[in-house]
Amino acid sequence: MPGLRRDRLRTLLLLGVLLAADLYFHLGPRVRRRLRPRERPPGCPCAHRAATSAPRPAARHVPPAEPDGGGPGSKLRALFAHPLYNEPEKPPLLGPEDSLLAGPEALRYYRRKVARWNRRHRIYKEQLNLTSLDPPLQLHLETSWIQFHLGISRHGLYSRSSPVVSKLLHDMRHLPTISADYSQDEKALLGACDCTQIVKPSGVHLKLVLRFSDFGKAMFKPMRQLRDEETPEDFFYFIDFQRHNAEIAAFHLDRCELGSPSFRILDFRRVPPTVGRLVNVTKEILEVTKNEILQSVFFISPASNVCFFAKCPYLCKTEYAVCGNPHLLEGSLSAFLPSLNLAPRLSVPSPWIRSYSLAGKEEWEVNPLYCDTVKQVYPHSSSGRLLNIIDMAIFDFLTGNMDRHHYETFTKFGDDGFLIHLDNARGFGRHSHDEVSILSPLSQCCRLS
Ligand SMILES: Nc1ncnc2c1ncn2[C@@H]1O[C@H](COP(=O)(O)OP(=O)(O)OP(=O)(O)O)[C@@H](O)[C@H]1O
Numbered sequence: 455m456p457g458l459r460r461d462r463l464r465t466l467l468l469l470g471v472l473l474a475a476d477l478y479f480h481l482g483p484r485v486r487r488r489l490r491p492r493e494r495p496p497g498c499p500c501a502h503r504a505a506t507s508a509p510r511p512a513a514r515h516v517p518p519a520e521p522d523g524g525g526p527g528s529k530l531r532a533l534f535a536h537p538l539y540n541e542p543e544k545p546p547l548l549g550p551e552d553s554l555l556a557g558p559e560a561l562r563y564y565r566r567k568v569a570r571w572n573r574r575h576r577i578y579k580e581q582l583n584l585t586s587l588d589p590p591l592q593l594h595l596e597t598s599w600i601q602f603h604l605g606i607s608r609h610g611l612y613s614r615s616s617p618v619v620s621k622l623l624h625d626m627r628h629l630p631t632i633s634a635d636y637s638q639d640e641k642a643l644l645g646a647c648d649c650t651q652i653v654k655p656s657g658v659h660l661k662l663v664l665r666f667s668d669f670g671k672a673m674f675k676p677m678r679q680l681r682d683e684e685t686p687e688d689f690f691y692f693i694d695f696q697r698h699n700a701e702i703a704a705f706h707l708d709r710c711e712l713g714s715p716s717f718r719i720l721d722f723r724r725v726p727p728t729v730g731r732l733v734n735v736t737k738e739i740l741e742v743t744k745n746e747i748l749q750s751v752f753f754i755s756p757a758s759n760v761c762f763f764a765k766c767p768y769l770c771k772t773e774y775a776v777c778g779n780p781h782l783l784e785g786s787l788s789a790f791l792p793s794l795n796l797a798p799r800l801s802v803p804s805p806w807i808r809s810y811s812l813a814g815k816e817e818w819e820v821n822p823l824y825c826d827t828v829k830q831v832y833p834h835s836s837s838g839r840l841l842n843i844i845d846m847a848i849f850d851f852l853t854g855n856m857d858r859h860h861y862e863t864f865t866k867f868g869d870d871g872f873l874i875h876l877d878n879a880r881g882f883g884r885h886s887h888d889e890v891s892i893l894s895p896l897s898q899c900c901r902l903s
């Protein structure tokens with residue numbers, strides 16, 4: 455009998471241990487997960503931050519949440535505590551040479567532009583016998599795009615704590631448009647439409663400059679494929695689609711803080727603020743454009759949707775058109791940089807440019823000592839420029855963008871000025887492929903800022 459009782463006791467003990475283990479490892483975490491307040495949405499916290507208009511605090515030393523679930527001994531925790539991750543924002547700006555624009559000169563220039571726009575608009579309406587009661591446009595100094603322009607400095611396109619960016623994103627998303635036109639580089643093609651060229655067939659890169667009621671401007675890149683569609687395996691990078699959502703994601707990654715304001719990943723702030731918008735192609739493009747060529751490329755599809763082409767309708771293939779549903783078309787809007795008349799920029803071919811034809815390799819692909827050659831030739835002989843190129847290569851590796859043929863810099867900030875991370879539409883094409891060759895500037899030069 456005592457033996458039987460001991461067995462029962464053992465069985466009870468074993469069951470107790472199993473129950474405790476189940477509670478601890480299985481049920482417990484599930485209950486904790488359920489009860490945890492939803493203070494942070496899953497995914498990139500930047501998206502959440504972009505939606506809030508609250509100014510972000512500068513360089514706070516908040517210990518990050520425990521992303522690896524680790525306690526005090528966690529390696530990630532130790533990494534985040536490293537001074538490199540807690541670098542304060544660059545030293546304060548000292549004088550006019552640190553800002554891209556001289557305020558009074560820029561405001562005079564923009565006032566003249568508004569006056570000219572009002573004059574031309576009145577004449578345009580008179581010619582078409584249009585009577586509208588629209589009052590002339592007024593320029594307001596506190597408007598977000600002017601504040602964005604005035605805030606560009608040698609440290610970046612905007613500062614970490616700038617409240618202007620969220621206001622600008624909001625305005626680009628909601629303000630009505632007052633004009634739409636082709637971008638300058640498309641105009642430079644003069645409608646030339648060579649469908650035999652695979653590199654730059656006008657019509658594939660359909661993009662428009664939209665102007666808003668506050669006189670701000672943005673580059674509109676329409677959605678050309680479903681948001682989650684990947685680059686087909688047999689596509690070369692130079693015939694890959696342009697993804698409007700890659701432009702938006704690149705903006706967030708470029709400035710991204712992960713989980714806590716003190717853990718910064720890239721913290722470049724070199725992509726112009728970019729946001730998504732559903733654009734009514736009839737009301738917000740066709741009805742406001744004065745460009746007759748743009749007006750002429752609109753048509754109604756067999757499915758009764760409003761569509762438009764780039765400059766050369768019907769010469770190139772019809773699948774290059776984009777269509778609303780029936781009027782609304784999703785796209786990205788990238789805030790315009792200050793006019794080239796106020797802030798000239800240099801466009802420089804990337805030393806690590808890829809071959810844009812089917813044949814041949816570039817020197818960097820075959821010469822492991824290529825960096826030595828690059829370093830000897832101006833402007834890449836400046837160490838700052840090379841470090842900036844390596845920064846951009848890391849950014850492009852993370853987005854998977856193989857299409858960085860040129861880069862632009864503001865001439866005012868000289869050879870060591872930051873590179874503007876413009877044109878990220880060919881990033882994020884393959885979710886499960888890392889293109890290590892994009893890191894060649896880093897692996898060949900072995901330097902990092
Ligand atoms: N936000 C912006 N502000 C001012 N200019 C811009 C902006 N975005 C683009 N541009 C100008 O328009 C040019 C073309 O833009 P982008 O490179 O994004 O288009 P693309 O169709 O991919 O051109 P490409 O075929 O040359 O790569 C840029 O080189 C730049 O000079």
Ligand SMILES: [Mn+2]
Nearest residue numbers: 857877879880
């Ligand atoms: Mn491009």
